Amino acid sequence: MKDRVKRIFSNLTDNVDAIILMNGEEPNVDLSFFYVTGYESGLFEGCAAILWPDGKSDVISSALEESCAVGGDCQVMVYAKLAQRVQLLKERLRGVRRLGINGAGLSVSNLEEIKRASPGIDAIDISVAIEKTRIVKDDSEVELIRDACKIVSEVADDIPDFLEVEMKEYEAAAELSYKMQKKGASSPSFEPISSFGKNSADPHHSPNATVLRKGDFALFDFGAKYRRYCSDITRTFVAGKVSKRQREMYEAVLEAQATGLATIRAGVNGKDVDAAARSVIDELKGGGTMPHSLGHGLGLSIHDGGRMAPGVDLPLKKNMILTVEPGVYAPGYGGVRIEDVVCVKENGCEILTSASKNLTVI
Numbered sequence: 001m002k003d004r005v006k007r008i009f010s011n012l013t014d015n016v017d018a019i020i021l022m023n024g025e026e027p028n029v030d031l032s033f034f035y036v037t038g039y040e041s042g043l044f045e046g047c048a049a050i051l052w053p054d055g056k057s058d059v060i061s062s063a064l065e066e067s068c069a070v071g072g073d074c075q076v077m078v079y080a081k082l083a084q085r086v087q088l089l090k091e092r093l094r095g096v097r098r099l100g101i102n103g104a105g106l107s108v109s110n111l112e113e114i115k116r117a118s119p120g121i122d123a124i125d126i127s128v129a130i131e132k133t134r135i136v137k138d139d140s141e142v143e144l145i146r147d148a149c150k151i152v153s154e155v156a157d158d159i160p161d162f163l164e165v166e167m168k169e170y171e172a173a174a175e176l177s178y179k180m181q182k183k184g185a186s187s188p189s190f191e192p193i194s195s196f197g198k199n200s201a202d203p204h205h206s207p208n209a210t211v212l213r214k215g216d217f218a219l220f221d222f223g224a225k226y227r228r229y230c231s232d233i234t235r236t237f238v239a240g241k242v243s244k245r246q247r248e249m250y251e252a253v254l255e256a257q258a259t260g261l262a263t264i265r266a267g268v269n270g271k272d273v274d275a276a277a278r279s280v281i282d283e284l285k286g287g288g289t290m291p292h293s294l295g296h297g298l299g300l301s302i303h304d305g306g307r308m309a310p311g312v313d314l315p316l317k318k319n320m321i322l323t324v325e326p327g328v329y330a331p332g333y334g335g336v337r338i339e340d341v342v343c344v345k346e347n348g349c350e351i352l353t354s355a356s357k358n359l360t361v362i
């Protein structure tokens with residue numbers, strides 16, 4: 001993991017002597033801690049990693065997590081009591097004047113503890129450098145995301161087998177979670193979205209007791225977490241019989257996605273990919289709107305930095321992993337979204353999700 005640490009330092013715009021990543025209590029655990037340590041198992045509440053410019057890192061681990069912390073390439077120091085943690089921080093930060101912190105992942109109370117352990121230290125927010133580093137994946141990360149994508153692709157292709165009219169949204173959501181975990185996911189990467197009929201016009205609908213009726217759209221947006229890495233996929237189906245309006249909406253979204261995918265390659269700006277896809281949706285005059293960005297970065301977290309959206313500058317680089325998820329939503333009627341995960345290449349992109357996108361009637 002030394003390469004990752006060195007890359008973070010190379011992306012800094014401020015000089016710092018060391019960087020600290022410190023976890024609070026779940027869910028305030030900084031995923032960048034796992035990025036630099038590579039620990040696949042363990043919760044690591046309250047633990048810290050101190051990173052050095054030569055790529056080395058020290059981990060201050062609670063006794064509870066010690067067995068998960070050994071075996072990596074970090075030097076591990078273990079504390080049993082809080083006072084010992086403060087003492088370890090004090091010792092390791094001796095001589096550090098300018099300390100980089102991840103403002104996006106550090107709680108105020110942990111920052112106060114660091115300052116108590118090392119009075120007079122200058123804390124500098126270097127979260128931009130961390131985001132910039134994490135957004136470009138190394139090959140081992142690409143492989144883990146590929147595996148996470150395989151799980152959701154298989155589950156998405158299973159949907160026509162279990163979905164039926166009269167099923168409730170939360171029942172379908174439960175099937176998705178269960179099937180992902182049966183295939184090796186440690187958990188869903190976020191609460192699955194399962195939305196039927198007019199609920200599908202709400203892009204982030206929370207599943208409820210709404211039942212699937214003939215003529216409804218059925219939209220599913222879900223992801224798997226596999227060895228800490230996330231996937232994310234959306235597929236939309238129709239129950240019973242497809243209307244002309246539904247077919248037009250579906251085909252527009254499919255074409256918008258194909259247009260976006262064809263635009264992606266290293267060197268292109270994400271906002272231009274968004275514009276290319278969005279223009280197809282805009283041609284569906286009166287047929288609905290797309291109130292969200294075309295896609296987002298994906299990795300240890302489901303929104304891993306970077307968006308392809310109007311006005312957002314994101315020059316694409318090789319090995320960035322992004323979602324491409326155009327949608328069209330007509331309030332009171334319904335919505336369609338189709339989402340895949342791609343890895344940016346020099347001359348295009350590789351699509352990591354493989355589930356069918358043919359308009360499927362349940």
Ligand SMILES: [Mn+2]
Nearest residue numbers: 232323325339
């Ligand atoms: Mn997404």
